[in-house]
Amino acid sequence: MTRPHGKNAFAFVIVTVALDMLAFGIFIPVMPAYMEELTHLGAEDAVRIAGFLMVTFGLVNFITMPTIGNLSDRFGRRPVLLVSVAGLCIDFLIMAFANSLFMLFIGRALAGLTSATYSTANSYIADVTEPEERGRAFGMIGAAFGIGFILGPVIGGFLGEIHIRLPFFVSAGIAACNFLYGVFVLPESLAKEDRRPFELRRANPFGAFKHFAHLPKVSWFIVSMGIFALAHAVFPGSFNYYGAIRYNWGEAEIALALALVGIGAAVVQAGLSGRMTKALGPSKTALIGLSISTAAMFLFSASVYGWMAYCVIVFSSFGGVAQPAMQSLMTGVTPRNAQGELQGALASVNSIAGLIIGPFLMTQVLSYFAQPDAVIHFKGANFFLAGTLALIAMVPFMLGVRANRETVAHIDEEAVHSDETEGETTEEVSQDART
Numbered sequence: 149m150t151r152p153h154g155k156n157a158f159a160f161v162i163v164t165v166a167l168d169m170l171a172f173g174i175f176i177p178v179m180p181a182y183m184e185e186l187t188h189l190g191a192e193d194a195v196r197i198a199g200f201l202m203v204t205f206g207l208v209n210f211i212t213m214p215t216i217g218n219l220s221d222r223f224g225r226r227p228v229l230l231v232s233v234a235g236l237c238i239d240f241l242i243m244a245f246a247n248s249l250f251m252l253f254i255g256r257a258l259a260g261l262t263s264a265t266y267s268t269a270n271s272y273i274a275d276v277t278e279p280e281e282r283g284r285a286f287g288m289i290g291a292a293f294g295i296g297f298i299l300g301p302v303i304g305g306f307l308g309e310i311h312i313r314l315p316f317f318v319s320a321g322i323a324a325c326n327f328l329y330g331v332f333v334l335p336e337s338l339a340k341e342d343r344r345p346f347e348l349r350r351a352n353p354f355g356a357f358k359h360f361a362h363l364p365k366v367s368w369f370i371v372s373m374g375i376f377a378l379a380h381a382v383f384p385g386s387f388n389y390y391g392a393i394r395y396n397w398g399e400a401e402i403a404l405a406l407a408l409v410g411i412g413a414a415v416v417q418a419g420l421s422g423r424m425t426k427a428l429g430p431s432k433t434a435l436i437g438l439s440i441s442t443a444a445m446f447l448f449s450a451s452v453y454g455w456m457a458y459c460v461i462v463f464s465s466f467g468g469v470a471q472p473a474m475q476s477l478m479t480g481v482t483p484r485n486a487q488g489e490l491q492g493a494l495a496s497v498n499s500i501a502g503l504i505i506g507p508f509l510m511t512q513v514l515s516y517f518a519q520p521d522a523v524i525h526f527k528g529a530n531f532f533l534a535g536t537l538a539l540i541a542m543v544p545f546m547l548g549v550r551a552n553r554e555t556v557a558h559i560d561e562e563a564v565h566s567d568e569t570e571g572e573t574t575e576e577v578s579q580d581a582r583t
Contacts, residue, residue, distance in 0.1 A: 161272045164229060164330060166292040171236065171322040173300020173410070175243070175315040177402040178308035180392040185312060186249065192518045195389040197249070199511030201256050202385055206503025208260030214496050217271070225272045226336045233330060235262025237323035244316035260503075270494075274479050284422030286472035298410035305403025368548025369478050372541050374497040376438065376470070379445065379537035381506025383409070386514050386530050393518050394527040395454035408458060412465020421469045429560025430473040431549050437470025438542050445535035449528035474545075477559060510534065 183194040220228040235258055242255030273285045304315040391397035391405055424433040444464030451457045510530045517529035549556050
């Protein structure tokens with residue numbers, strides 16, 4: 149099924165991502181109680197096993213993601229998205245029926261194998277938008293994630309109060325509906341003339357790094373995003389367990405916190421990200437976002453009461469402008485027919501940093517320092533570590549901006565000039581209307 153995309157084609161993939169994240173967000177609030185039930189351990193110990201589950205997902209994802217990205221460059225974005233959503237549906241069913249850790253690990257491995265939604269969605273967006281509009285478009289992808297996290301955790305918290313496994317069945321149903329939506333509605337975005345042959349040497353995680361290593365315009369930003377992904381793993385990797393351990397939150401409180409995160413992401417990335425990128429340029433916008441995220445993580449580590457954490461969530465949402473701006477910078481220097489490969493390389497970095505090392509590191513640090521007999525009893529240690537890493541991530545970002553000053557300045561100028569042109573056009577229309 150291949151159809152030419154129109155000017156609103158990116159709306160299809162945004163809905164797909166929103167539904168995908170809705171299904172994913174539903175079961176997050178119940179995971180601490182679910183793991184305690186399955187392992188018969190307290191939250192401080194169950195979080196360690198949860199870390200290994202995340203490593204399993206991330207490791208498989210890291211190995212296969214560049215291949216999936218290259219397949220999307222060869223066969224198109226649509227079939228890759230459909231396979232990914234179908235695999236997610238099966239994973240949710242496995243988690244719903246799991247009666248042992250072995251089954252749980254099998255499900256996580258399958259999810260890692262087929263989890264291509266985010267990187268392929270980014271490639272889709274790059275296909276259907278002009279370079280100067282990509283900052284806003286990537287912000288819309290972030291907003292779709294935010295919408296999923298607004299509704300998902302709220303629904304999951306409510307369902308978890310009924311039965312601890314009910315959220316997994318509902319997530320599987322949503323993923324199945326998402327699959328059907330893709331089959332009947334989602335158009336293909338990559339024209340046949342823009343596709344390239346599949347090359348095995350370019351379809352492995354280390355090959356993807358090697359291909360971009362000689363491009364300083366990209367490599368510095370990839371390093372920065374990798375370190376930031378390592379820091380940001382504190383949220384998907386340990387936030388729900390952190391809330392249960394430090395604030396004694398149940399499913400409802402965890403759901404409320406995650407919904408607040410989603411609202412902030414949707415408002416900031418949909419309403420502020422594109423405007424900031426056009427007003428200040430991608431480089432300044434990214435730096436501001438990185439700075440806010442760093443400060444927020446340190447504030448989380450110092451929040452000893454739950455209400456403090458809710459306040460920090462609101463502040464931290466403004467850091468969401470960083471990633472779309474950095475994506476805009478990188479896609480601006482990458483050819484159209486290599487966008488899938490770029491996203492595959494970025495996904496590999498995010499996998500090894502944000503889905504393998506990061507979650508494992510954050511869960512183990514949280515578990516160790518949360519133990520009553522720990523040498524230093526500090527339940528905010530995971531966020532303190534995350535803040536330190538986020539601060540370090542700004543170094544390669546600034547080195548990339550400095551090493552490629554002219555290119556970055558050109559990208560910034562194009563973004564700002566686009567905003568000025570729109571402003572002039574709006575003023576002309578207004579004058580015509582008054583006349």
